[in-house]
Amino acid sequence: MNKFQAWIMAARPRTLPLALASISMGAFLAAAVDLFNWQIFLLSALTTTFLQILSNFANDYGDSIHGADSDLREGPARAVQSGYISPLAMKKAMFIFGFLSFACGVYLLLIALPSNQLLLLIFLLLGLAAIFAAITYTSGSKPYGYAGLGDISVLIFFGLVGVLGSFYLHTQKLQWDYLLPALSCGLFSTAVLNVNNIRDIRTDELAGKKSIPVRIGRRKAITYHWLLLLAGIGCSLVYVIINFESWWQFLFLLSLPLLIKNGRAVQQKTSSSELDPYLKQMALTTLLYVLTFGIGHLFV
Template sequence: MNKFQAWIMAARPRTLPLALASIGMGAFLAASADLFSWQVLLLSALTTIFLQVLSNLANDYGDSIHGADSADREGPTRAVQAGYISPKAMKQAMIIFGILSFASGLWLLLAALPGNQLLLFLFLLLGIAAIFAAITYTSGSKPYGYAGLGDLSVLLFFGIVGVLGSYYLHAQQLSWDHLLPALSCGLFSTAVLNVNNIRDIRTDEMAGKRSIPVRLGRSRAVTYHWMLLFSGILCSVCYVIVNFESWWQFLFVISLPLLIKNGRAVQHKKTSAALDPYLKQMALTTLLYVLTFGIGQLLV
């Protein structure tokens, strides 16, 4: 494997559709209210991509340093653990993508919130918190992912903050009921992480990484997974009931068979190799859910 291939592997492009899901949901909600901005969408997407790549690089570095990506790892190869990229080079790349994330986020806020210094400052703090969360998930002396707090972080940043924050930058307003599709995005994104953590349960336990599946055990982690999937659909159904105007708003149920397929795979497939493809499947299903949910709102 050459250096370019190693960096692409470390950036993990297959995670990018999931990262864009919350941005897409916020944009669809804004478009359904005739408050959509292409500039906000493109800059939000750029910032999100930089943040996701930063998170992936930090995860590669942190898990290798802390031992979760050891020679016993059963999931995909990590660049630092395999020796393709040095820890020093990975730290330098993390700094670069941290700067890119900050610069892109600042550009977004200056474009979306001109003249509103207080809101710009508050959103800037949220952006810094997102950068900090991306880096410290598995990196640093006390990575919160090793304490089992990754699920909460994903629910917050891939759901509530991602959807409501991006919607506000389009619309300059918020509505309480938008919390429901925001929670759906966050719950499905958390389900992606849960598939990852169930796959890695043995090596995570060996490394002292106390993820939710390590804490619960595989059987209860599967139950937790079904709860995430069911709760995500339930939040969406509740949103449509509250805002019902047309049956097109239930278009998102197209994603239901794929969610059930993912839940059954997590329940029945016991090896890491068999379970790994369902990480990508759940990420793409989340993106499909966002597209069908959003289109359904636009067809009203």
Template sequence: MVKIWIAAFRLRTLPLALASIGMGAFLAAADGYFSWSIFLFCALTTVLLQILSNLANDYGDTVNGADSAARSGPQRTVQAGLISLKLMKRAIFIFVVLALCSGIYLLYLSFGFNLQAFLFFFGLGVMAILAALAYTAGRKPYGYMGLGDLSVLVFFGFVAVIGSYYLFAKSVRMDLLLPAVSIGLFSTAVLNVNNIRDIESDQKAGKYSIPVRIGRNNAVVYHWIILGTGMVSSLVFVVMNYTSAWQLLFLLTLPLFMVNARAVKTKQTADQLDPYLKQMALSSLLFVLFFGAGQLLA
């Protein structure tokens, strides 16, 4: 049973979640702001939210029909009958509570008894939980309307990067929007690979993701635009804040994104494309590590 739950947690998605808050942490550290306790609880809260999202997605896609026997991607636990709907709902509730507890303690570590800041970020946390639940679950899941890409950009990009930076620094700079756009778009690219892989089963289930709406060929072009814009955004940030060639270290990850872009075009079956979700997530994490290292070494 433990292996089944680990499969439901979808651990391969966690590097992407950690990449988002890692970007904010590196930027804060480069500006002289860092706290291990804040970072560790920020990472824990992020992991709990990502697992919550994965469980809710497993539940919602089964209820709404996107995860069916006709689906070509990896088997989902609820759809396969490995975990009951009742048990999955219970697990979702548990992870909502865990994410709230971890998030509240994180805000206490960062803001203490500053009620205004505490309430603002608590509101963002509640919005993140609701977004995770409403993506594929509920009567009108926004993921079925093609709004998943926008949600990922907002929460994995702007909220995660700018929000985590603020937890350390208690202030924010407008140019931080550029690296936030980068990791937000790379996260969106992971979703796009997933949606291209599932385009046929999603279409049958009435899940109108971006690839379903615009077609596979246009979704490939969309993917290239996402990756290109993400890389250029960070390059512009470095040019605006240039002090050392070390800041260009992240460009070493460019071949990894080119591999992913080529795979999306050339890999036609779900089984062929599936490994590139993990490859894109790990490439994003490596991008953040190289980008952050460059900022610290500059």
């Protein structure tokens, strides 16, 4: 493997659909009320993509330093642990992508909120919090991912902040029922993390990483996974029922067979190598859910 391939591996392209899912959901909701802005969408997508890569780099670095990525790990090879990228080079890359995330986010806010200094400050603080969360998930002296708090962080940033924040930048307005599709995005994104954590349950336990599956055991983690999937679909169903205008709004149910396939795989696949492809499958299913939900609402 050459250096370029190692950096691509460390960036984990299969997780990038999640960076686009919540931003796209907010954009679709804005388009449904005729307030979509292409410039805001593209800048939002670029900012969150930088954030996702930053998070992946920090995770590669942090897990190698703290021991979750070891020779016992059964998932895909990690760049730092495998020696393809040095810890120092990875730390420099984290700084670069942290700066890119911040710079792109500031430009986005200046475009979307040019005359509201208070809101600009609030969104700036949210952006800094997102950067901090991306870095400290598995890096630093007390990474919160090792305390089992990753699921809450994903629900907040890939769901509530991502969807509602994106929608607000387009429209400068919010309404309470948008919490439901935002929660759906967050719950499905949390399910992606749960697949990852069930896959790594043995090595995480040995490294002292108290993920949800490590804390509650594999059997209960499978039940938890089904609850994430069902709650995600349930939130969207409630939203459509409350705002029903056309049967097109149920188009997102096309993603249901893929969600069921993912849940059954998590339940039946016992080896890490068998389960690993379903991390990518769940990420792509989340993006498909957003696309079908959004397209369905554009036909209303």
